[in-house]
Amino acid sequence: MSADKIGATVEKALDATLWRLITGEIALHELTPALAGFYTIGHAHGVESVLERLRNTEHERDRYYELWTNPGTQLTDIRLRRMREAAEDYWRVFVATDGGTR
Secondary structure (H helix, E strand, C coil), X not given: CCCCCCCHHHHHHHHHHHHHHHHCCCCHHHCCHHHHXXXXXXXXXXXXXXXXXXXXXXXXXXHHHHHHHCCCCCHHHHHHHHHHHHHHHHHHHHHHCCCCCC
């Protein structure tokens, strides 16, 4: 490892601490705020990197479920019907509350 890299002088201690964290020997709240920050930001970046793929997968799952439970029906017809029903429900609530004033 190059000595000019940030953290090079504490590499062994950081590695040991990381493994203690992974194995559950210590908890995140036991770290200093700066060290916990590195862990937390890494986790956040990891989550962000898979979020779009997860959303797309959920969308595909829902689409296939709709197709499976409604054989022979066009998916666009199903979604249009659901949007119209939701709009009617919204309008009923809107009117019943005087446009949200009650």
